[in-house]
Amino acid sequence: MLSNYRQGWHFLIAAGLIIATIVIVLIIPAGDLAAHGVILEYTQNSSVEITARYDYGEPMSGAQVAVFAPGSPSEPWLTGTCDDSGKFSFVPDTQIPGLWEVQVRQAGHGDIIRIQISEGSAGPSGAGGFTTAQKIIMAAAVIWGLVGTALFFTRRRA
């Protein structure tokens, strides 16, 4: 009885760790930047996702976006518009490491958010800004953990 109870807690802990790890890998809040009028935030995953909203909460749907790569502050590397929820995603060229700038503006309001990109941190096929070797190791580690946990709970009681 007590052993089953402990096994249940072990399972919950292991499952919780796995879920937490996946959440950490997939959703890395990379910082925020706020100014009066416009609030810009971003997350960096396989791509950089900008979220733009006014300080009273409304998303900046349709806002103009200009992305500037390091070393070229005058010429946009990419332009576009936010979607209905005020989001805009792009994949930076990791061959141009440094401080990337993203300007979002609409109807006389705007701001710039700056994102540090290191070489190989967020490539077109990247996930969470990791190298291919890191991704393989992490995938293997998660699978290994799942197998180990499963076998632990399927063992025969002595």
Next chain:
Amino acid sequence: MSLNKNTPGKIIIALKKYGIVFAIATLLVTVLLVSGFGCKSDAKPAAEESGAIAETGTLAFVANGEDFVREGMSSKESWNISFDHAYITLADIKAYQTDPPYDTGQGWDFEYKEMVELAGKFTVDLASPDADPAPVRQADNVPAGHYNAISWTMARADSGPSEGYALLIVGTGEKDGEIINFSLGFEQEVAYLGGDYIGDVRKGILNPGGSAEIEMTFHFDHLFGTDEEDADDPMNLDALGFAPLAEIAAGDSVEVSMSSLSKLLDPGVFGLIEKILLHFGHVGEGHCLAKYIN
């Protein structure tokens, strides 16, 4: 350990016995990979990569009231306003190269690499058709680089047509055949500090041997509102509009200052003006920190 046909079975038994340990250990490794290895950038900011720039150029300080004040505007209550003059006096003007780039979230204290200062007070008429933008003063032989912050004071003029006022707006409002001539003066001095220019082009980027503009921008739609936006748009809700001026007009004209408005307007309406001045100054479309002085 020698391998034989029983090795896989031994591994499975070990996994069954210590599986939870393996699971936790591997997950910890994963978390370490996520948090510590390869994710943090060690890249230097672009400005550092490019190295210190010793050469110089010309930095032109300009002020801009935008099309609203040059071409006229329609207030939030659809009063058509045309402007004869919008005199603004600027002082303590300083442009900065900051690295990391200044953001208003940092507050009033920040560090800079280079600073260019204009001594004196400068009065410009933002309503002039030629004020697109209005030149304030040009600074020659200043260090090249990215001027990504600017501070200034909207200060009372010591002389000239707007003497005694930091901002003097003169014009005409018209609605449904009713015409009101107005003169609206603001004595209150306000200090502004903003970051990088926000707009359809970048400004403040001075290449060696070249020239660049750095702009102080003033949003008149924050004062009068605009019927281009919904009536319940937050900016319109916070704007004075033109109707309160029309209501206190004597005949077809109203000539008021901030001090007289404090007596003539409902305290709630006058309170709008006090807030508006803090949101009046911008850098392009980027908001500034602002505070009353003097």
